Amino acid sequence: MISKAAFLVFEGFRALVRAKVPAIISSITIFITLMIFSIAYFGYINLKGYSLEFRKQYRIDVFFDASLDRDQCLDIFNSILLIDGIEQGDFIDRDRAAKIFERYFHKDVTEIVGTNPLPLGGKFEVAPEYRDVRIMSAIADKIRLINGVDLTVFQSGLIKKIDGFLDNLLTLAFIIGGAILIVSIIMVSNTIRLTIHSKRGDISTLRLLGATDRFIKLPFIIEGILQGLGGALLSLMTLWLFYLLMQYLQGYMRTYLISPELLIPGNIIIGMSLGLIGSYRGISKYLK
Amino acid sequence: MISKAAFLVFEGFRALVRAKVPAIISSITIFITLMIFSIAYFGYINLKGYSLEFRKQYRIDVFFDASLDRDQCLDIFNSILLIDGIEQGDFIDRDRAAKIFERYFHKDVTEIVGTNPLPLGGKFEVAPEYRDVRIMSAIADKIRLINGVDLTVFQSGLIKKIDGFLDNLLTLAFIIGGAILIVSIIMVSNTIRLTIHSKRGDISTLRLLGATDRFIKLPFIIEGILQGLGGALLSLMTLWLFYLLMQYLQGYMRTYLISPELLIPGNIIIGMSLGLIGSYRGISKYLK
Amino acid sequence: MIDFKNVTATFSDNAGIFDLTFHIEKGEIVFLMGPTGAGKSTVLRAIYMDIPVQKGRIIIDGVDISKIKKRKIPFFRRSIGTIFQDFKLLNDRTVFENVALPLHINGVSRKVINRKVHEVLERIGLLDLKKERPTNISGGEQQRIAIARALVKDPKVILADEPTGNLDLVTSDEIVDLLDSATQGGAAVLMATHNFPLIRPRHKRFIELSEGRQLA
């Protein structure tokens, strides 16, 4: 039994060498699949990265009652900082407010009014996992209930727009990713089915010689796994070149790269699994 | 000669029926390729759509000399409207300025100051083809030189950021699109090569019977084109379902759909071309 | 060993075999004669279960083969050595690998395989070709490899379909000798052939077919 299993494994290896054209084509298919996977994933983490960067700018603005003095305002400011989800805050005194006035009207408020009548306030950033329209609205509502808070501004309109945009993109990325997954498996198993189809004569001879389905299947499956490994190695080599290019382009456009600790085992495991699933599906369908 | 050509065309049709498994698999490959193409293009026009929508918000803010009265300001406002690239403008009188003040400080300016000391100004939108950081900066510079203009504000920082982001996305989309194009051709021609490989015995027999390369090639190429047509029809059917889904989702997320006038001939032409190129490459490589 | 009881196996109304009854003993060699298209290959294919039998029973080594479960067919086929009319060699393997294949299927150890394959190639005189591909040897050489592949596993039943069609008289005679000698080990041999001059001098039993029916 052991010598038979060894023979079948060995057969799988030799099948690669015996029928080079189909083996090469299957490997290329898996290689391409892995490239598409990797690039899609690369696109996805970049989208995600850009999205997180944008959400960094989400903040809640608070204005205090005009009747309160600076110290009272500071107390309220500090109590807001303790609210769950608030990461950090920026206290806005009269001078900061004047700067903001200047930013929008490009005039010094004291110059045109004589005094600085602007209200005190604070800007708050939320922790990354709270950067979402719904959650931030809830936080803004909570702040609004605090005594001495005159007004809470959360630009939910703009944020909703950006959020919506990013969500659309990520949804699209997911739809595409899911499609790619299904497509890859179909593609690989079709390619392997074709290579099996081109050996249909040999398969029927093996059956007439008394080979069980297992005996016929195993070499194909091992060949499939090896083709997957081959495709994975090819894709890693190509991705390495892609990395060099991206590193070079890093100066021109910001990109997030997949870490090699994820990329290398990921490609090898997915490649071999594709080979395994593809050949298993292919040969099983054929033998039915 | 005519009867021979007719025979070869007919052979191409019959090859589809004779070897169903390879024909179906080739059609599926082309179908998948077209789906990827269509979805990628769908993703691209959505990106483009979102990008244009964002750029709609790009504008140039202008403030006028405080010493000028309303009519003088209006004259300057109108002269700015005539500048090349300016699409439309919004004159900001004292009341509008007060509203802006309220938007940022959430107080009525007359209430806290007593009068309305805010400057007059205008907001200008540029025509779509001018919505670009470099071009808008140039326009802003031009406005700045006009007599009576106190200040021109063009938020080049924010715009640069959004521009950069969108450009990154579109660059990514183009890299992926290019990759898909190359990959599809390889994929289709590999699949067709495998189907040819499975007929290698028959090809060598045809040669021994005195068939020219042209005689051997033509049926494969016609078969390839038909497989392309089959794949295109399959993809159109699937895309139709995808459209129904998208129309249903339209309520939840904004999407731009490809017009059927582009989609239908596009898929058929690309599908048949893929079949043609794939089978031509496949059989030519094989016969060499 | 091989027992046909009113066996009918048809492809259409007038092609196939009809109502055949015969018996072949352990250690016996029987020739299946008949012109082209008479149904000789059909008889053999019915035995190794390549085609279904519509009527009657085929009993091999005491087992009614219609009772064999689909899952068990491979194991049944392992006990039969078949020489196919069209050889059915695997072109992507060497001669050695082709002959070794049935032993690998039977799960024989590598050492035994090595010895047995060398032995049988020696016997048919083609040891020199062991590293060649079937596409690179002559038609008669291919035929002898197909014979070697059937004999290498010392089967209880040997089915030979026109095993000398591509061989000259001398070599053909040697092959029939080889098949004949297999009966000494207890095998039952059924050999389909049209070559009457080849088998006439042997005075063995033969079954004659014509249009799927038994003569005499």
Added chain:
Amino acid sequence: MIDFKNVTATFSDNAGIFDLTFHIEKGEIVFLMGPTGAGKSTVLRAIYMDIPVQKGRIIIDGVDISKIKKRKIPFFRRSIGTIFQDFKLLNDRTVFENVALPLHINGVSRKVINRKVHEVLERIGLLDLKKERPTNISGGEQQRIAIARALVKDPKVILADEPTGNLDLVTSDEIVDLLDSATQGGAAVLMATHNFPLIRPRHKRFIELSEGRQLA
């Protein structure tokens, strides 16, 4: 018509044909004899340019075939009717389509094809099978289809490689008659065979090979 001048075509040092010289006239049938592995198929393959010739010249119908440009080889092959030892039928076409193929390659009109294919199938007695696939007919029937495919285009040169290996004596004789009758139309026929009893009564010229060399 077929002229070998000191032809050597080898696969290795001791396999192939060595220094063959012979001549076959228009309208002549010649048998190529020799045991298995003697080089008969190699002679035929050298003629239809399936293998390269290392030394000597082969002249067919006045043309030195080594001078034929690669692009012109298909046109040269169209003038030859070859019956391959392993038939080389296309399994994905019907018998009719297989036989019609050389005519399609030669660009004959559909009407003529129809007539000629029916004619030749009638002559070899297999018209009933015209809609069958080669996989669904017997070995001998396949062989006769291969013969029909070679004869259908009325070639000037007919190369027959063991065309009766799967046929009984009566049918074999009919086939040789058929090949012989083709010489009446002026064709040169070269038929490789081991079946000496088949050709002996015909008193035709034969070339005998042994280990790639000409005897006598």
